[in-house]
Amino acid sequence: MRGSEGEGGRSDMDCIEIETTAEALERSMTFHFVKEIIGYVLYMNQQIPAVLQDLTLEFDSLQSERKSLELALSQEEMKASSRRKHNGRMRELKQGVRKLEKLMNSISNIQTAMQLVLNEIPDIQGVIIVLGSNPVRPRHVYEMCFSHGKVTMELTNDFTKSKAAEMLSRKAIRSLISKGAESMPYASPTKLFLLVKAPSSFNLPAHFLPKRDFRYSRKVVPCRLCVKCKIKDQDMDASQHSPQTATPNKSPDSTENDLIWFQCRHTIKGLPSPTPQTEE
Numbered sequence: 144m145r146g147s148e149g150e151g152g153r154s155d156m157d158c159i160e161i162e163t164t165a166e167a168l169e170r171s172m173t174f175h176f177v178k179e180i181i182g183y184v185l186y187m188n189q190q191i192p193a194v195l196q197d198l199t200l201e202f203d204s205l206q207s208e209r210k211s212l213e214l215a216l217s218q219e220e221m222k223a224s225s226r227r228k229h230n231g232r233m234r235e236l237k238q239g240v241r242k243l244e245k246l247m248n249s250i251s252n253i254q255t256a257m258q259l260v261l262n263e264i265p266d267i268q269g270v271i272i273v274l275g276s277n278p279v280r281p282r283h284v285y286e287m288c289f290s291h292g293k294v295t296m297e298l299t300n301d302f303t304k305s306k307a308a309e310m311l312s313r314k315a316i317r318s319l320i321s322k323g324a325e326s327m328p329y330a331s332p333t334k335l336f337l338l339v340k341a342p343s344s345f346n347l348p349a350h351f352l353p354k355r356d357f358r359y360s361r362k363v364v365p366c367r368l369c370v371k372c373k374i375k376d377q378d379m380d381a382s383q384h385s386p387q388t389a390t391p392n393k394s395p396d397s398t399e400n401d402l403i404w405f406q407c408r409h410t411i412k413g414l415p416s417p418t419p420q421t422e423e
Contacts, residue, residue, distance in 0.1 A: 158369040161315045168291040170261040172308040179312035190413025202243045209236040252409035256350040266291040269340035278336045284365035332413040338404045351405040
């Protein structure tokens with residue numbers, strides 16, 4: 144991603160290029176890419192106690208067990224000892240759900256907002272993830288740009304994770320780790336903010352607010368990821384005449400000035416880490 148005044152005023156930063164062999168960067172690939180980067184940022188900066196996939200499974204398991212216990216406790220015929228045991232376990236489950244519920248809901252809200260954006264703008268140009276007390280003075284910034292290649296007309300809003308999406312996400316995480324992007328973790332809870340670059344006409348006020356002049360502190364060095372499709376020249380020529388493809392969401396007169404940053408209303412606040420016990 145080339146730097147600009149809207150991206151902190153930096154034009155000399157190198158990008159980590161992530162290439163996919165897919166002809167087109169479908170909306171599901173973009174969604175899961177952003178989702179995995181969010182999970183990586185939260186975990187590597189100690190904002191969640193486990194990787195996002197494990198945390199999701201744990202939360203779902205707690206909720207499922209709680210529902211089963213509620214059903215069991217609703218039965219009138221139960222020994223007093225069994226009821227005491229179930230009640231004790233129920234208290235533990237409710238405590239575990241309360242601990243994770245706000246975090247998991249906020250993660251779900253951001254994912255839903257991202258899906259809504261991609262439903263309207265499948266060929267989204269850029270995404271920024273900011274970690275810190277506020278977007279203007281962050282601790283960490285991750286910028287992503289997307290080169291969509293041949294934009295296909297997707298008939299459904301299916302966000303199922305494909306093998307191509309999984310491979311692309313894994314490649315990005317490996318690249319981040321190899322570049323040392325996981326450094327400088329901190330244990331105090333903070334917030335994660337999401338911004339997307341979209342046409343100024345984009346209108347989803349329940350989830351995004353326009354931030355036309357968005358800039359963050361120049362003291363922060365961002366980590367930049369550029370996602371590209373590997374497309375042969377003949378494929379590009381054929382796509383211009385194929386009825387199965389659609390041109391990007393731009394008119395002939397559109398320019399980069401039509402694109403501005405929109406900040407997601409939903410944020411993710413990290414969980415406080417347990418106080419480490421000192422060895423005696």
